[in-house]
Amino acid sequence: MIETAYGYYAGCSLEGTASEYDTSLKVVLKVLGVDFREPDDWSCCGSTPAHTVDHVFAAALAARNLAIVEKTGLKTLITPCPSCMTAFKKAQHGMTKSDTFKQEVNELLDEPYECGVFAKSALQVIYEDVGLEAIAVKVTHALPDLKVAPYYGCILNRPPEIAQFDDPENPVSMDKVLTAAGVEVCDFAFKMECCGAAFGVPKRDMVNQLTYKVLSMAVDAGANCIAVACPLCHQNLDLRQGQVNSLMGSSFDIPVLYFSQIMGLAYGYSPEALAMDKVIVSAERFVRTRITTEEARENKEKEARAKSPKSKTTGTKEETKSEEIE
Amino acid sequence: MRVGVFICHCGNNIAGTIDVAKVAEETRKIPGVAYATTYMYTCSEPGQNEIKEAITREGLDRVVVAACSPRMHELTFRRTVEKAGLNRYFFEMANIREHISWIGENKDLNTVKATEAVRMAVAKVIQNKPLYSTSFKVNKRVLVIGGGVAGMQAALDCADGGLEVLLVEKSPSVGGMMARLDKTFPTIDCSICILGPKMVDVAQHDKITLHAYSEIDEIKGYVGNYQIKIRKKATYVDWSKCTGCGTCMEKCPSKNAYDAFNYGVAPTRAINIPFPQAIPKKAKIDPNFCRQFVKGKCGVCAKICPTKAIDYEMQDEIITEDIGAIIVATGYSLIDMDKLPEYGGGRYPNVISGVQYERLLNASGPTSGHIERPSDHVEPKTIVFVSCAGSRDKSIGIPYCSNFCCMYIAKQAILTKDHIPDSQSYVFYMDIRSPGKGYDEFTRRAQEEYGAKYVRGRVSRIYPKGKKMVVRGADTLLGTQVEVEADLVVLGTAVVSTPDAAHMAEKLHISYDTFGFYVESHPKLRPVETNTSGVFLAGACQGPKDIPASVSQGSAAASKVQALFSKDMLESDPAVARVNMNTCVGCLKCVKTCPFGAIKEKELRDGTVKAEVIETVCAGCGVCTATCPCGAIQLQHFTDNQLLAEVNAICQK
Numbered sequence: 001m002i003e004t005a006y007g008y009y010a011g012c013s014l015e016g017t018a019s020e021y022d023t024s025l026k027v028v029l030k031v032l033g034v035d036f037r038e039p040d041d042w043s044c045c046g047s048t049p050a051h052t053v054d055h056v057f058a059a060a061l062a063a064r065n066l067a068i069v070e071k072t073g074l075k076t077l078i079t080p081c082p083s084c085m086t087a088f089k090k091a092q093h094g095m096t097k098s099d100t101f102k103q104e105v106n107e108l109l110d111e112p113y114e115c116g117v118f119a120k121s122a123l124q125v126i127y128e129d130v131g132l133e134a135i136a137v138k139v140t141h142a143l144p145d146l147k148v149a150p151y152y153g154c155i156l157n158r159p160p161e162i163a164q165f166d167d168p169e170n171p172v173s174m175d176k177v178l179t180a181a182g183v184e185v186c187d188f189a190f191k192m193e194c195c196g197a198a199f200g201v202p203k204r205d206m207v208n209q210l211t212y213k214v215l216s217m218a219v220d221a222g223a224n225c226i227a228v229a230c231p232l233c234h235q236n237l238d239l240r241q242g243q244v245n246s247l248m249g250s251s252f253d254i255p256v257l258y259f260s261q262i263m264g265l266a267y268g269y270s271p272e273a274l275a276m277d278k279v280i281v282s283a284e285r286f287v288r289t290r291i292t293t294e295e296a297r298e299n300k301e302k303e304a305r306a307k308s309p310k311s312k313t314t315g316t317k318e319e320t321k322s323e324e325i326e
Numbered sequence: 327m328r329v330g331v332f333i334c335h336c337g338n339n340i341a342g343t344i345d346v347a348k349v350a351e352e353t354r355k356i357p358g359v360a361y362a363t364t365y366m367y368t369c370s371e372p373g374q375n376e377i378k379e380a381i382t383r384e385g386l387d388r389v390v391v392a393a394c395s396p397r398m399h400e401l402t403f404r405r406t407v408e409k410a411g412l413n414r415y416f417f418e419m420a421n422i423r424e425h426i427s428w429i430g431e432n433k434d435l436n437t438v439k440a441t442e443a444v445r446m447a448v449a450k451v452i453q454n455k456p457l458y459s460t461s462f463k464v465n466k467r468v469l470v471i472g473g474g475v476a477g478m479q480a481a482l483d484c485a486d487g488g489l490e491v492l493l494v495e496k497s498p499s500v501g502g503m504m505a506r507l508d509k510t511f512p513t514i515d516c517s518i519c520i521l522g523p524k525m526v527d528v529a530q531h532d533k534i535t536l537h538a539y540s541e542i543d544e545i546k547g548y549v550g551n552y553q554i555k556i557r558k559k560a561t562y563v564d565w566s567k568c569t570g571c572g573t574c575m576e577k578c579p580s581k582n583a584y585d586a587f588n589y590g591v592a593p594t595r596a597i598n599i600p601f602p603q604a605i606p607k608k609a610k611i612d613p614n615f616c617r618q619f620v621k622g623k624c625g626v627c628a629k630i631c632p633t634k635a636i637d638y639e640m641q642d643e644i645i646t647e648d649i650g651a652i653i654v655a656t657g658y659s660l661i662d663m664d665k666l667p668e669y670g671g672g673r674y675p676n677v678i679s680g681v682q683y684e685r686l687l688n689a690s691g692p693t694s695g696h697i698e699r700p701s702d703h704v705e706p707k708t709i710v711f712v713s714c715a716g717s718r719d720k721s722i723g724i725p726y727c728s729n730f731c732c733m734y735i736a737k738q739a740i741l742t743k744d745h746i747p748d749s750q751s752y753v754f755y756m757d758i759r760s761p762g763k764g765y766d767e768f769t770r771r772a773q774e775e776y777g778a779k780y781v782r783g784r785v786s787r788i789y790p791k792g793k794k795m796v797v798r799g800a801d802t803l804l805g806t807q808v809e810v811e812a813d814l815v816v817l818g819t820a821v822v823s824t825p826d827a828a829h830m831a832e833k834l835h836i837s838y839d840t841f842g843f844y845v846e847s848h849p850k851l852r853p854v855e856t857n858t859s860g861v862f863l864a865g866a867c868q869g870p871k872d873i874p875a876s877v878s879q880g881s882a883a884a885s886k887v888q889a890l891f892s893k894d895m896l897e898s899d900p901a902v903a904r905v906n907m908n909t910c911v912g913c914l915k916c917v918k919t920c921p922f923g924a925i926k927e928k929e930l931r932d933g934t935v936k937a938e939v940i941e942t943v944c945a946g947c948g949v950c951t952a953t954c955p956c957g958a959i960q961l962q963h964f965t966d967n968q969l970l971a972e973v974n975a976i977c978q979k
Contacts (some may be wrong), residue, residue: 169667189789220791 001002002129007077007117008036008070011045011084017239018081018231020275024260025080027274031267032130036078039068045084046091048198055094056101062091066097080122082155082230106175120220121156123229124261127173132180139182140243140268142296143313145289148262149188149223150174151168151237153195153230172261180229181200181266182293190217195236202238208247211236214258215244215252225286227259234258238280265290328360329448330379330386332369333422334393339934344703345437349392351424352441356448360384367397374406379412386411387444388451392420392444413456415963417899420447449975462942463946464550465650466891467492471542471830474502475521475873476865477655478528479880480887484653485533487888492647493528494556497586498539499604500525500730502657503866503872506587507559508695511737511767518603525605535630538606538911542741545642545833546923548943549860550650550896560640563609567635570607572599574627583615587727588685591678591700592692596825597636602690605648609635612658623962639978651860654844656830658866661724661820669715669788669817675700676795677788677815679715680734687741697745697890699814702793707790709742710797711735711753716820718756724820725842729820733758736769738816739778751778752810754785754799762872769934788815821870834861836947843869854883864885901963902944903951909958910936915957916950925950925959 008029014022029036046048046061055186070079077084085204095102096115104110120128126135152171158179162166171192175185193214196207218226228234238256245252257279264274271287291299329351335341341876346364353362353473361384365373368391389407393399396419404414420443430436466489470481473495481493499505503527508515528534537556544555563574571874587600596616599609599641609627620640660679663672668678676699678686689695699706713735717728718871732755739751753772758780760766772778781799794811800809823842825828831838836846836856844867847855854862861897862883865876890896903916903925912935917925924943928936941952948961957966 167667170671170673189791217789217791 013231020278059091149218400914471545473500476876476880483884715817728821
């Protein structure tokens with residue numbers, strides 16, 4: 001069930017390289033009637049560097065933001081970036097489980113955090129709180145040429161005891177959300193395969209090889225687009241697609257979109273409103289072929305008529321006949 | 327009152343963390359204690375003699391031994407005091423090992439606590455009354471639950487010893503898991519060829535009554551005198567008429583019924599005989615798929631049956647039997663593949679379980695023994711076996727080893743090479759566990775003579791790539807990632823307890839562990855007994871077990887029943903509830919609360935109503951004692967006065 005109001009923690013990526021995620025997600029949340037507020041004076045979530053150095057320090061960086069949200073009285077914090085979300089959930093998990101840890105963390109903070117805020121990914125809020133029915137109701141447009149491979153990345157639902165969302169080995173939430181939005185989804189085996197994460201800087205070749213696998217599997221699965229929910233995945237798959245092609249001798253030209261952008265398209269928003277120009281591999285082709293749901297229905301009926309030239313009545317008769325033979 | 331107290335060192339088990347001499351010294355100050363001493367091993371023969379001698383020498387009339395748990399040696403010492411001429415209930419045990427010395431490190435505190443424990447035992451033993459057991463007749467019929475190899479062995483051994491046996495099997499045929507296997511390790515014997523004769527023996531033995539496709543509905547009573555209700559499930563075929571000709575199965579138009587015997591490798595007909603060697607070889611209708619039941623019209627089998635055995639109106643039938651002992655041999659199940667999402671969770675047709683592969687190998691299986699890939703019936707060339715699929719994985723709640731997967735995977739790798747000479751098998755393993763006779767040699771043969779490539783490491787993911795399945799894992803010996811493109815993947819799925827194991831345990835009043843496996847009386851010394859007398863265990867219901875171990879346990883359980891039935895009369899435990907007729911007000915609350923139905927209403931000659939305990943049925947749980955509003959019903963040997971004496975003993979200061 002939708003709560004009256006949510007917190008919304010954009011994080012650094014959504015203000016920079018992933019601004020299209022921020023723009024499109026806000027559009028979608030508004031359509032779905034999710035009321036969200038951005039906390040004032042938010043700071044770094046701690047991300048990857050902090051916890052590789054010091055767990056208490058990492059938790060304190062995260063808890064500072066959670067404490068700000070807690071003061072506003074909000075209970076749930078929409079956290080679109082999985083890295084931020086993991087930082088928050090880990091801090092929450094550690095501080096709830098151990099009082100000593102909580103004390104250590106709170107000693108570093110000006111305002112103590114009392115563990116009353118739960119970070120959730122945008123996908124989790126849309127999937128669990130909004131629900132598939134509410135997602136489907138708002139759909140105005142169909143994307144008949146689009147076949148999506150939903151790509152969850154490594155930390156959206158893992159480790160299970162921290163993430164507490166969907167299946168850690170075979171997640172289905174994004175599949176279901178996109179299907180509810182009327183989009184065709186492929187059975188994609190590399191849903192959580194490693195994209196190389198932040199190793200793009202020190203070990204570019206390795207990252208390119210890993211993303212090559214993901215991209216190949218998506219193409220093999222029959223997809224012509226990859227949906228993501230993580231700025232880092234997006235960067236490795238989209239921004240580095242050219243690098244992959246030159247290193248591996250491939251010729252991928254597969255758009256990588258945030259799931260919120262795809263939902264926005266289904267809700268009839270313009271490419272500008274969804275910041276589609278920010279992605280490197282253009283998804284123009286899907287926007288061009290976008291039609292309204294009425295048109296899609298008419299097309300389907302036409303197709304159905306073209307397939308079975310016989311009139312409807314004979315068709316039903318045949319059906320009953322075959323049933324009897326059975 | 328002259329109480330003697332014997333404090334055991336138990337080597338260093340007790341004396342290491344308790345000052346036993348100090349305990350003895352303190353004990354001597356307790357009123358009523360005439361004698362207190364310590365001994366190295368009180369349970370040893372000289373230790374017991376010491377007790378007997380002290381009883382005569384010191385004129386003792388009550389004895390306390392402060393040592394281990396009463397579950398360990400209470401019976402030992404009761405016999406000791408009885409031999410010295412005392413009533414066996416003039417004995418108490420203070421558990422200063424499991425309750426004190428093993429768990430506490432502070433010797434001073436332990437010593438104080440041990441003294442308190444002794445003080446309690448002394449207070450109680452002073453209050454103890456002499457109790458005498460009565461004897462009752464034994465019904466020498468034995469019930470065996472489960473017709474797998476363990477249950478059949480137990481049934482045959484009991485029957486050969488002259489006992490009358492009721493064998494109840496849940497599925498339509500006996501044979502259990504072993505009947506599904508193609509060959510057995512390490513001898514590559516044909517499984518059904520060695521099991522078939524046993525199955526026939528079970529059917530033909532004049533001392534064995536077989537109830538196939540039946541379940542136990544209710545068990546009442548106690549050792550020597552059980553009343554059970556068996557539910558004979560409706561088969562919709564009159565088995566007294568069915569000849570097992572199989573015509574119905576040929577003509578049945580419903581061809582997509584789930585085949586439980588073949589673990590769904592291929593569909594079967596809605597009316598079917600599970601396998602050619604089935605005992606009894608009778609047909610049964612699956613109402614979930616039969617058109618007569620689903621659509622309300624068909625009736626093909628009824629028309630075609632030469633003996634007119636089909637009866638769509640058949641109902642479950644309940645029969646009642648009296649028996650004296652129970653052997654539980656309910657076997658095991660395998661983990662559902664949906665618990666293993668990293669291996670496809672059952673979504674990929676070419677990822678199958680070991681037992682499904684067994685059916686593919688088997689000449690009487692759905693493919694007539696020709697190995698084929700389920701997706702397109704093509705013969706696979708590269709086969710990957712994954713051992714520990716679920717086993718030894720704490721994250722899904724199965725920390726234990728499934729015992730026989732290493733061995734059957736080696737066997738399947740060997741058989742695969744026999745069936746398809748140009749095939750290549752890969753086996754991913756954590757450790758090769760092959761401690762049986764001839765077992766390790768067998769796994770070596772799979773590698774050295776049959777060329778199976780063993781990769782030490784776990785598989786992290788299985789995913790489809792075109793028509794192949796890619797198995798990705800670690801080779802921990804090379805320290806590298808491995809990917810094998812396989813035509814077929816076979817998972818050595820973890821052994822789990824049967825889905826209704828807990829429910830059955832509750833009916834039997836036996837205990838089960840976290841995983842649903844039944845708990846034996848002692849893990850080493852009483853491996854087939856349970857803590858409920860008259861109930862014995864055999865086979866994998868007690869834990870994962872291979873065929874030889876299951877057969878041994880079946881025979882062992884049978885010999886325990888033979889020993890039990892060697893007496894015509896059994897002695898009852900006198901530590902049961904008893905009603906004081908003078909104080910009982912006849913409210914009969916105890917009748918309602920007794921979980922064993924051991925209390926009944928009794929009308930005295932003057933017409934007043936009282937409660938009465940059926941001594942042989944009472945299990946001595948004490949629930950009635952807590953229920954009785956006027957303290958009229960008392961559990962003998964654990965009366966209110968005896969327990970209060972213990973409480974007072976430690977609450978003096």
